Amino acid sequence: MVTNARQGQQVQRGKQGERARDAVKAARRAEVRLPELTVWDGGELEPDGDYDGLEFADLDLVGQDGVGARFMDCALRRCALDEAGLAKARILDSVLEGIRGVGTDLSGASLRDVEVLEARLGGVQLHGAVLERVLVRGGKIDYLNLRTARLKDVVFESCVLVEPDFGGAVLERVEFRDCVLRGADLTGARLKDVDLRGAAELGIARGVEALSGAVISPTQLFDLAPALAAQLGLRVIA
Numbered sequence: 001m002v003t004n005a006r007q008g009q010q011v012q013r014g015k016q017g018e019r020a021r022d023a024v025k026a027a028r029r030a031e032v033r034l035p036e037l038t039v040w041d042g043g044e045l046e047p048d049g050d051y052d053g054l055e056f057a058d059l060d061l062v063g064q065d066g067v068g069a070r071f072m073d074c075a076l077r078r079c080a081l082d083e084a085g086l087a088k089a090r091i092l093d094s095v096l097e098g099i100r101g102v103g104t105d106l107s108g109a110s111l112r113d114v115e116v117l118e119a120r121l122g123g124v125q126l127h128g129a130v131l132e133r134v135l136v137r138g139g140k141i142d143y144l145n146l147r148t149a150r151l152k153d154v155v156f157e158s159c160v161l162v163e164p165d166f167g168g169a170v171l172e173r174v175e176f177r178d179c180v181l182r183g184a185d186l187t188g189a190r191l192k193d194v195d196l197r198g199a200a201e202l203g204i205a206r207g208v209e210a211l212s213g214a215v216i217s218p219t220q221l222f223d224l225a226p227a228l229a230a231q232l233g234l235r236v237i238a
C-alpha cells in the first residue's frame with residue numbers, strides 16, 4: 001500500500017511537471033496611469049526634444065522631425081503622424097490613442113509601458129526598436145516593419161495586422177488576443193512564450209519554422225498544415 005501511494009505521488013508530480021513545462025508564461029500588461037496633463041502648444045516637434053506630462057491632441061504632426069525625442073507621461077490623441085521622423089525616440093509611460101499616419105519612422109525607438117489604442121497606421125517603421133510592456137489594442141496597422149526588433153511583454157488585442165514583418169526579431173512573452181494576423185513574415189525570428197492561440201486569424205506567409213517557440217491551438221495547426229508541409233518538403237497526395 002505504501003509503495004502504491006508513493007507511485008501515485010510520483011505520477012502526480014510527473015503530471016505537474018509536464019503541465020509546468022507546457023505552460024506559457026503570460027505577458028505582463030502595460031498599466032499606464034497618466035498624471036494631470038498640460039496641453040501642448042509649443043509648435044512643431046524638435047529633434048532630441050524632452051516632453052514630460054503633456055497632451056498632444058488633434059494635431060497635424062505630418063513630416064515633423066522628433067528624432068531622438070523623449071516622451072514621458074504623455075498622451076498623443078488623434079494626431080496625424082504621416083512621414084513623422086521619430087527614429088530613436090523614447091516613449092515611456094504614455095498613451096497613443098487614435099493616432100494615424102503612413103510612413104511614420106520609429107526605427108530604433110524605445111517604447112516601455114505604452115498603450116497604443118485604435119491606431120490606423122500604414123508602413124510604420126519600427127525596425128530595430130525595443131518594445132517592453134506594450135499593449136496594442138484595436139485599430140489596424142498595415143505593413144508593420146518590426147525587423148530585428150525586440151518585443152517583451154507585448155500584447156496585440158482586437159487589432160488587425162496586415163503583412164507584419166517580424167524578420168530577425170526577438171519575441172518573448174508576446175500574446176495575440178482576438179486579433180487578425182495576416183500574411184506575417186517570421187523569417188529568422190526567435191520566439192519564446194509567444195501565445196498565438198487567441199488569434200482570430202493566423203496567416204504566416206514566410207518563416208513558419210520560427211513557430212517552434214510559439215503555442216498554437218489544434219485548429220490553427222490544421223490551418224497551418226499546408227505551410228508546414230511545404231517547409232518540410234512533404235507532398236500530400238489524395
